[in-house]
Amino acid sequence: MDPVIIVGAGPVGLALSLALAAQDVPSVVLDESGGKEEPRPARTVVLRADMAALVERLGCATLRDEGVRWVGWRSVRRRQQMRHVPLDLGLPGDAGDPESGATGPAAPLHIPQHALARGLRDAIARQDLVTVVTDSRVDTIEQDAHGVSAHTRGPEGTWWRGSHLVGCDGARSTVRKLLGVRFPGRTAVERHAVAALRTELPWAGEALLHRQPPWRSGGEEVAARPLPDGVWRIDWLLPPRGELVTPDALVTRIRETLAGWCEGSTPPYDLIDTGVHTVHHRLARRWRVDRVFLAGDAAHLLGAVGTQGLDEGLRDIDNLAWKLAYAWHHRDASVTLLDSYQSERRAAVAGLLRAADQVLPVLRGGRGLRTYLPGGGRGHDALLTDGHLGRGPLGALPAFPHSPLAPEPSEGRIPVGTPDGAPVDDVRVTAPDGTTVRLRDRLGRGRLLVLLVAPGTGVWDRRHWVSAGVMPRLAEAVDGLPAPAELLVTEAYPGAPAHAVLLVRPDGHLAAAFAGVRPEELHAAAEAVRGGDPAGDAATEPEARAGRTPEGKSEGEPEPVPEGAAADVAADVK
Template structure:
């Protein structure tokens, strides 16, 4: 593999989204400078704790075994007062060895990612670097602070929710709103074995009347409890409750006489905001710098990691190509802004149900919950305690070739997996030769050859090489990987399945002309011939509402 032909990419923000992006870029052989304004890492509190299977899979790809560190849970229970309304078990379209969700503190996740970064010579971490100005021209980006000025071919901004100055300097808006109600969070250590593998959500429990409580198990015998509290509850109120014993009473109403220890507590408000652009020239925005969601559904960090993966392979391919692929870079904004808009819609609907703003909305919620507790299936379906994070589907991305023979993907009921189709994340399976399907997918573009006749993997590999150089591509027979794979995918006859480096299905085609066009389209060159050059591959180191004509994809729910 030839050396990266540019200066290092700059990643701004050494939180889990920036860490992930740097590690993924290193996996493609791309050096990065990872900047953070803090002097060191702040390893306090649980913060973002719910990590979903597809995100765990990304971290596995860079050697960070986050799944092994967390508390696995596969059931989410929802209650109205003391009546269980329903439980949801997370479905898997394939047979992934990774759990549906694990709970692990953000601090521990950051430590595990730091360990991987420390072993990569391609990542240069620099603490105490406050970026005050970003300038760009046709050839690169200048990143400046009080005592430094750096040049990069691309900049990925993962600087968190407080990056107002950077967003303003880039000319992007961050519209949305903040919720008045506040939430009190406590991490406690206690022995509660019956709750050790479940997420529990309570509407209007007797120990928090008129409001909600959410309880999550965490490693080390810890539990995180979130209480919805009045809008005027703040840090001083928390301090007063701690001193008076009112906080102890809150906790005792949940855990009873069990001994416990508070390890961290805080008060916070929820925000829903989204930038109008996630790409400005050579600058991409990711994670909380681009979007903020209420946490019910665990869509914050999980979505940020998906941003990082989408950005990493596209920056790598754009830089290696030499033509810097305008369409490929723009697809980052199109795809991930659509994902952000969907998350805004999903979490806003949840907050409308959790925190009704009018008397009519409050009456509607009481009616739905009462009917749900009386065993009305129709009412239970209307109870919204937060739809848990799912990978976004790029069904209408400019990189995706539609398949008119397969139904257009729509979000199924909660707890149900969507059948594979173009735009959908491919199911994972263990392979007969060892390893997993997703691991094979993440080495470049992959063409899976169905066992139904037509040109085999050798011919498909030749076509891919002709169309995609210098982008790495591989063709392989489905049955060679796993006897289960054709059935899991629903492959028919002589089909070729094109899979992107982020494991999303880009196309299902049946002839060579379609395959050539689908391969070009998958890397942002629809209808254009390939540009040939040196190959590149992973490094050793590592519901729907149509938007207007602004390039935003429909938000599928």
């Protein structure tokens, strides 16, 4: 069968190729560049703990050497510290593990983007199922009932044939333009002057957000985020329009900011890199056109008030990879399964954009929603802290309670500590070979996970309980599921009673939890997760190939988007 074509070799495209390879799906990555990453220390990315774990599972070895996990978060307003949040450096999910001693939120990972991309390329070099073709710019895409053809121009321009194609080619996506998909939203929502420098600051290893600093060039907001080897990325929020960042002005900002943080005296520093970072907010109208998909910046742009664009791009490929892999291995995969990528991920990103649009007028000095944020400055700082640490409306992990893959309610369903559709806790589990691992270590392999809560299994030797109690009946039920599945056992799961059975999607979202072993209900839930009976798609597939929107309207030419069209992005969440 033809490989999956991936257009774009940034971190999102490279990660998708590795995620597919982990599920035995070959891919061709069409890289417009020459295949080398330009070092830009001031261009960094923040990954939430679960996405950092995803990248590590994909074989990226640079995270430990060239990334750093913050040990804490500080929020300061004028001269007053508003909050100090210690961060957990353990595994994601340890905060809910009574044996871990974890006391705070999981620490994000901060790494230069070029180092992340280089680590992913190194992992691809060890992978036989991924082919990267450099100097290849796509200029034509054609689809038919059996696959996708893409033409590249360049030194050896040629046609490529694939089962599906994913556009991971950034904000100016050629794939999106060739599909005629509109990309409405707002330009220059925020602007930041950025510097990467080596120096010593008073809060080693901690990130800082300083609002309304008292020195002249501080502006409204300054952020400092640590990197390895004593390097810091510092961001100054700029006025929305008009201010040019000259070298002299930037040096003045650096000196006054460092002096303001170091008791009035500028410490020695080594300026490594500078830049201006402009944040746009845009959301593609469609993320799937038959066999072609959009992911990462090609599908969405965000980044104001703590939201993280690349982190969300990795969530796109985590959601899409297992669905594409299932469709690749099973030609009878349902249209519902592949459609669910757009309905789940687009709604999640639209929610972040809507939340940011709602709070920006308040956080940046407007009056619009001030009455909804009691506590004045403290309420604002709490919002920003949550956004940067992956909590609250600006940063909470996505959940898909209304997904088209959600199982129907049934008699045996029970609530547990994780809501249906939300990411599961990363508890310790016993794998089929008897080893004890983290639950997240078993994700990304294209299999459903069936988790039995069985207190006491950690005390007894596996050979004594693997063939006792409910285990044989549950193992038989798992073997009969309509999709590949793996049976795992845990001593405890938050909010789950003994002998509860959890069905977990391949991307780590909870599909359903049951009171005991219920083979028929478990089978029905697994059928829903794989998108239902493919035979039911026969009537809708021709319409999808004709280029119809989910509402049944034809997709026309891209329309111009007026400046300041915030309502377009905020309201467009269906």
